Amino acid sequence: MIVELFIPAIIVLLAGTIFPILTASLDRRSVRTISLSCTIVGSILLVSLSLLILLYGEPVYFTLFQPLPAFSLSFVIDRLAAFFLLIIAVVSSCVALYFTEYIEHIAGSNRRNLLCGCTNLFILAMVLVVASANTISFFLFWEVMAASSFFLVMYEYSQQNTAKAGIYYFVMTQLSSLFILLGIIILYLTTGSFDFLPLTTTASAPLITVAFLALFLGFSIKAGIIPFHKWLPYAHPASPSPVSALMSGVMLKIAVYGLVRFLLDVFTPDLWWGVLILAAGTASAVLGVIYALKEHDVKGMLAYSSIENIGIIFTGIGLSVIFTASNLPLLATLSLLGALFHSLNHAMFKSLLFLTAGSVVSATRTRNIEHMGGLAPRMPVTSALFFIGAVSIIALPPLNGFASELLIFISFISSVSVVDPLFKILLFICLSLFALTSALSAACFVKAFGSIFLALPRSPESAAAKEVPLTMLIGPGILAAACILLGVCALQIFATVGFTVPLPDMLLVSLLLLGMSVLTYVVLYFTASREVRVSETWGCGTLSQQASAEYSGHGFSEPLDIIFSAIYRTRTINERIFFDQKNCIFKEGTGEIRLLKVFEEYLYRPIAQQSLKVAEGVSRFQNGCLDTYLLYVFVTVIALIIFLGWFA
């Protein structure tokens, strides 16, 4: 049954990839619609498949193709894989639905066919990564995913920022693949197998630690854990919004999947691995949201917010590893459930936010939130959808973000009575930082929603913005409904898949909220005056209100900027030219206060410069002269002979 659903889904997605590439010369809407319909059909098949496995199923194992005895393309779909397949499929179908209309509004004539094909390939690769039964096919599809997403990022290649984003993305993603390959090879050397099997040997423990570190680095880079996060805030603004939604909503989760899969199935983790993951997660969560506050590009802001949420997910995984290593299986399950549920929730609300942000950007033709404003009356449905996403992401009850963050909160708080004293202190520090993260993200999204949708429009484009067509509202609408459903029925959903979690009954809380609102309304209806008047905002006696007098996004985040000024390092640049030599009479000058990109300037640049130097050194060997190359060959042969004579 499962295989009968899986194979057609793969074939449909493959058709969606190949068809638009074959018909790349035809710049027709129908081609793109057919291709994206394939995505939707494939996704629906995958959704039903993964629900079947999540609810009843036993793991399914099958082999498609076996060229060598040690190597096969085999797939296994167990509950973990099915869960991530569900994430991929739900987000992909909604994104594809939105994309059918969005793609007609962007430039690029028949290149848009390739965009469709690439999107399908990207989704297909992610599905196959998750379903892979051995490390070698895992890596193979991981690379396909990396390459296809690179093409997606480079879609608007003619723009200056895109080239930079592309370079960053390419380098980082290949670095991630390299580390993962290293980890896989070390694991192969210790076990002699490419399967996801528990390690039994403890003899080569240092080697296993190296394997873990390599894999952890690889997945962290792909997930955007600080300090390996730099590609995210470049790649997201550069790529088309639906692609950002897929990359942020789904691709980052594939890295999470990889980490969880290796931790659960292969390794027996040490305590300090958990501490490492927890520390990385907490640092990313706090710094991610602090940088998000400062960002005025709406998609850049969402990218930093993804870093924050991935940090939260890693926090949950780290806790789970710590509890596993301390022999607390119940708490380990609880925090892992929190992390996984947050992955699902983040996929829903982040793709919702990216899609609605895409609608806003295409309506106002700017990504700078300072040039928006006043969109709530102009785009009512989009504003409501974005609002649901914002409420979910800042973890307000009763929506889904709250349910998963509460699980992590509960596992934090209930852990303190069981682990040993020093760990308690560490956990409390992480807990307070976790609380800071969620409060700051509230400030961040109040600022974002307020600047984008409320008050007066701050640019003519924003004043003329119109609501997007219905097809661009259905996809985000489904995601918004999922956000509400996953939040309100969280307890019931966990019960359905067979887990008892100490969550409050959010259905009851939602009903109480609704009841109280209705009660307030009814009481006021009978007791209060019902007169309503529309009149000018009070502005200390000024005659008409001006958009320039409003509180801007910059102004909004200024108090937090000052409080966290130690983290926002700035550089002041003053250049002055004088008429006289003693620098007395000022002629002209420029002044600038620029935010330092700490990681870029102190970590990325130095490494890049060092590798350039090494590359220059190596390139001296390449002088293009035939005699030199003959010399190299001769020296190599001699060296080999001596080497063999010595050892053989």
Added chain:
Amino acid sequence: MNFDFILYLIINTLVVVAISPLFVSLIKKVKAWTQGRQGPSVFQTYFSLIKLLKKEVIYSPNSSWIMQVTPFVTMAAILVAALFVPLVFVPEPIGGIGNIILFLYLLVLARFFMALAGLDAGSSFGGMGSSREMSISSIIEPTTVIVFAALAFVFKTLNIFDMFVLTSGSGLPATPTLILIGISLFIILIVETSRIPVDNPETHLELTMIHEGMVLEQSGRNLALMELSAAVKMTVLMMLLINLMVPFGLATTLTLAGMLIAVIVLVVKGSILAGIIGLFESSMAKKRFFQLPSLFAMAFFFSTLIIIIEVFS
């Protein structure tokens, strides 16, 4: 959901709505006395609310649906949060009602809507209020969560109902840890209800306005809802503090006599705390906005101290 619990929902909501304007007036009265003034009547807040209900609502032409739904959502969120803190009797918790983290986040839900409504009309006063409110609430949040975690750690439960049952069994706050938690909770109470030294609830000056800035564009019945919800929020936080510190009087079974005593004790205890808040406010000046983080650091220090004491004892 049994009969007791439904009765609890009704009684708790009625009591909190009826009683909270009284505490607001009491604080004003105490402050007036310390300044050598007569001060308004202790029922003045009730009169003001009734007056506001009779007035028309004025919306700005720039405002959106946020402005219209905010008063109702704020009121509903605060009323549901009020259900998490039993005032007169403690029923069996049902469906996770009483979870302390959920309680905290319901308050955040109200604040989120209020901050957006502050930005909605496009007035710079509202924006200033929202910006400051979100900043202050972000930096107090770690302290709040640590204090709540300390409570959960001391009582071995996350549920406020269970905490109250445990304290009401023990009588007075004997342990030093609870007193330290009390200090932190008091600072949280001051911050969350926008009182001196964080904010001055009596003025509309640009220098102080945080909460008042956000509700500046509200009018008529909407303003009445915002004022009442602020009062209810204050009462609920006061009761959380009181019932943990001085727990006697809270009924654990459902009897009419017990509840009557509980209501009387509640008013007395609440009035004393209101008096203390009034004196506290009168004894100090408003702090500069950017000096506030140091105040919060103090609360954070106390709560972390409790944790360390508890961990190593």
